[in-house]
Amino acid sequence: MHYIPQLIVDALLLGGIYTLMVIGLALSFGVTRVINFAHGEAVMIGAYGAYTIALVSGIDPLLALPLLMVIGCLFGMALFKVSIEPVLKAPHVNQILLTFGIGLVLQNAAVMIWKADERSVVTPYAYSSFQFGEVFVAGGRLIGFGVALVLVAALFFWLRRTEFGRATRALDEQRDAAVLVGINVKRMYALAFGLSVALGVATGVILSFIGAISPFMGFHILVKGFAIIVLGGLGSIVGAVLGAFLLAFAETAVSYYVPNGTGWAEAVAFAVLFLVLVLRPRGIIGQAVAD
Amino acid sequence: MARQSNLMVALGVLSALGLVASTFWDAPQINNWLFRVSTLIMLATSWNLMANAGLVSLGHSAFWGVGSYAAILSANAWSGSVLGTLVVALLAGALMGLIVAAVTGGLKGIFFAISTLALSEGLRISALMLPDVTSGAVGLFLRQDLRPSQHTLYLVAALAAVASVGVAILISCSKLQFASRAMRDNEAAAQMLGIAPRRQRMIIVAISSAMASAAGAINAWYGGYLDPEVAFTLHNTILAQIAPILGGIHTLAGPVIGSFAIIALSEGTRIWFGNMEGVSQMTFGLVLVVCILFLPRGIEGVMHRRKKRQATAGAASPALATGRGGKS
Amino acid sequence: MTTMLAVRDLHAGYDESSVLQGLNFELKKGEVVCLLGANGAGKTTTMAVLSGLVDASSGSVTYDGQDLLAMPSHRRVEAGLSLSPEGRKVFPNLTVEENLVLGSFNSKARAGRAARLEEVYTLFPRLAERRVQSAGLMSGGEQQMLALGRAIMAKPRLLLLDEPSLGLAPMIVQAVFEAIRKIAATDITIFLVEQNTHAALSIASRGYVMSAGRIVHAGSAAELRQSPEVRDAFIGGKSARTIREARHA
């Protein structure tokens, strides 16, 4: 009765999905210090985008992914300009409520456009699977894992090797100095926010064939996303990825080995988060975060 | 100045009396709204107390939920009365506040906020997974024979709301207020001034938590039904902060004004736009966004600004500096 | 010599406290000018207003014939105005080279980046040795060199230096000022804020003395070395009183 190999596979695949959910959140928080309560709605819109494209034109979600990410990025930048830029200097709570309001609007817009029915995109690879002896690997989730890896790698490349990426990191570390070297802070904020929305959209595209799409899918993802980025160390992308896998392992292990574990899994996630906050308030990767 | 503040006290007392008196007026729908306003005033005032000390809570649904369950479970078990179970809820809330403050230690800002969010979600899941205690998702009804008249509950809510604002006023006149301000602005400096942040923090969180619990308890009596979703819904966490921010954060009147505004807004959108799927909540979201963009200091801030403009030029700015939004 | 920067009746401050109270001065192309004054006189605020970190409440600043206050920070950098800030403010988790490369982030400075990087490494061989090290792990002196190097990478025409000697050992101070002298030898205009009067006046051709948000004295380096105002400004008695008076006004 040993579940270990299957547990590891399940946890890794789940970790991939969690990674997707949180890198965007970590990026936008790291740069702009705005906690985006509408990030879950970006995921939801991405999922509906993939669904609609598949329904109307039959284009596969994975093919639509780049286009949707570009649209998401532009949408995110516009949203930032219009709504978030004016409250950058306001207290955190104001920003939280503003983004929450935006999320509520998007959520209900989705109810009006797509109705509240559950949807999902059916693709052949979503139902493919591989069996290695006792261990089973779900194809759709494997693809999700792959996309997560690619996007994380791309994000890191962007941050390390490109002019704007470096500027983003600079802004994250020393805002004043970033201004002094001539970085247009507001434009960088908008760009980082746009990219985080694009990453959220990508998450939605993956979830569109792995799970179910509904207008209300976002908030649940968001709460878990917060748990993960705080677990990893706010604003640190490496930390967020580590946090995602840590949580995936904890939840999967609880699911396998605790009676009624699938029910308790999430409570364990929040308990772990609570403990980490109390014992090591800066998360696993202790980046200094002012306030 | 003195004459003016006397006038304000008089107005405050009058509005409080008005709220209490309204419960004797037989207008069911307005009673219902004022009931919701009253419990929201308690919740918002409680949130604001913590915010005054620099503690942004995302877990007020946890306090509310603990109070709700404490009230209904104790009422059903021992045939408790409203007031008796209110005491139970206050104690449960205070105890929980003490634990939260003790465990979260020196956490500040976003870290404190997220830890309270984790607490609230954790409690919700525990309530779902422990049906032997809470009846789980199937839900829990208040015993029918215990149910007081609606008017009793309206009255209790109005009195409790007035009492909550009273507590907030007492705190604002006490040493605790200094401590809060100092902690919000700079904890290290507070320490140097001889304020023990840890102890003050425990007191404030305990008071605030007890207040939110009491609101949850009264609401549970009114609703007569509880399940983990009802008790621990994040909706309350959000309402708890929308009201003070819409009204005016870090002020005494802000949460009160905000509570009226929020109930008017949410019921208004529900009634006027409720016939089409999704429209009511979308309108609510839009108005929220617009308010935060254009009223960063809340309604209180707008009134205050207008007052200031009316005041003769060159006069010293009034000592009501609490209306200032913190910078971050 | 043409005027590079003209500051007229500048007022600025934070929240309700006003720090600059009618500041007036001028810089000419190619000069090295220093700004002296006690703690709290408003020197760093002056730098912050010039670079755009703090907004002015009134007054005007003309830079190269343009209205500087109307330009956002990043445009000022593009226009050749570069500040090495007080306290260095390097990007701690970025490498030395990344810090320097970021210095030339503005669109005008990106061309010729490699050549300028070599110039900086020649000016500060220490930085060349530590290219791949995280900036946060370096000593104060090295960080100061990095901050200077980063400011030069922006291809400045007017270089603002805020307290480059602060907290450094005398030996390092000497090295830093040696480098500033070399920079001054190119045609970059330098405006230097210093508390180390002696070091500042050793490289500046003239200077201003600031107290309570105003220029209280101006003169050539030689004059200032003898001046009682300079002594006053540093003993601080008079200026502190002035500040108090100003606040009560």
Place this chain on the structure above:
Amino acid sequence: MKPTLRSNALACLAVSALAASSASFAQDSIKIGVPMELSGRFVAYGASGKRGAELAAEVYGGKVAGKKIELLHRDIQSESQATISVFNELVNKEKVNYIIGPIASPTVAAAIPAWRQTKPLWIVPGSTSTKLEEEAGSEPEFFHTFPFAYHYHQSVAAALKSHLPPGQKVSLVFSDDNYGRTHQPYAKKYLTEAGFEIVAEEIVRTNAPDMNPLLTKIARAKPSILLGLVQTTDAVTLTKQIYTRKLPVPYLVGTAATQLDEWQKAVGQAQEGWIGVTTYLPGLKRPGNPDYPKLFPPSDEWEAAFVKKYGQEPDFEDAGCYVSAMLLFLAIEKAGGDDKAKVVAELQKLDVKNTLLGDAKFVPTPSGTKNQAFTDLVVFQRQSEKNVMLFPPGPTVGKIKSAVQ
């Protein structure tokens, strides 16, 4: 405290404006409260319910017992506080004598205490929760037009028993929400009574992103039947994951979603072999009632009319609310006017054959509900994207198929 009074005055103005605007105008009409989940997480149910009631009023002709039918549609936002506010308004201010809705178990539960204040005639076209039966079932004004959890599991157990040899091993998957917690004990009870053995029971969090761990555990128990007591999102996730990992369980039963068009579309080919249970399915070709050809036409005619009006297929809630509202109109007509006691009596006496949901007659349940109708459930299996009837026995019944090839 400065601006308190002025803003309170403003707020009071706003409150009175609200009160004024929501006051009703029609004098000579019969007011029927229709509180539904028109936003929030149960909006799909509430939207159906509203459509059903609306269509019924329209088909009935807009007038009953010579008075205008006035449906007071209210959004309860899938949330308890709004539900209570709406019920308080309907009961105390509008003083309605009749209420239809809401539908989801948690919102119905939240409405009970507020409803109890004046106890108008209350038709609940949803909620399978037996907690509802415990709380409100014995009230004469309470009419339940939807099956309770045990009705579902009696039908499922009987269907499986009639098609499969005895001694089957069953595993249960149930969600930690109201639905799963309510159904799990009854599923266990009736399957065990039917001679099946429960070999695994797994709880799942609502919105769980990964159910593979519990499927792995279930696979070890080697059941031949899997019974999924999960709703909406979770039903989609469960179905997809079972299909992806080719779980070697031949008979899959979903009690909440299998009949829903949205579920079938969302899971695609994974629906093959799933067994469902419901009160109503489009395409059943049920006969109409000749006494009321306009109100209760044959089911395919009604479906065509529905599609024409709303541009979509009706689901079980559309049909349920349509019939519930129709029965209420008939009872009011028979009572000859707006007299609650008479209407209650008439509704109790009503006996209408062949509505969309089968014969309409309110009877008591053994466990204490006085007025219960429509407990006939059909059990069917999805075979090649079509519904094949399994239960109740009759000429159209087909053969059960294994989902494992």
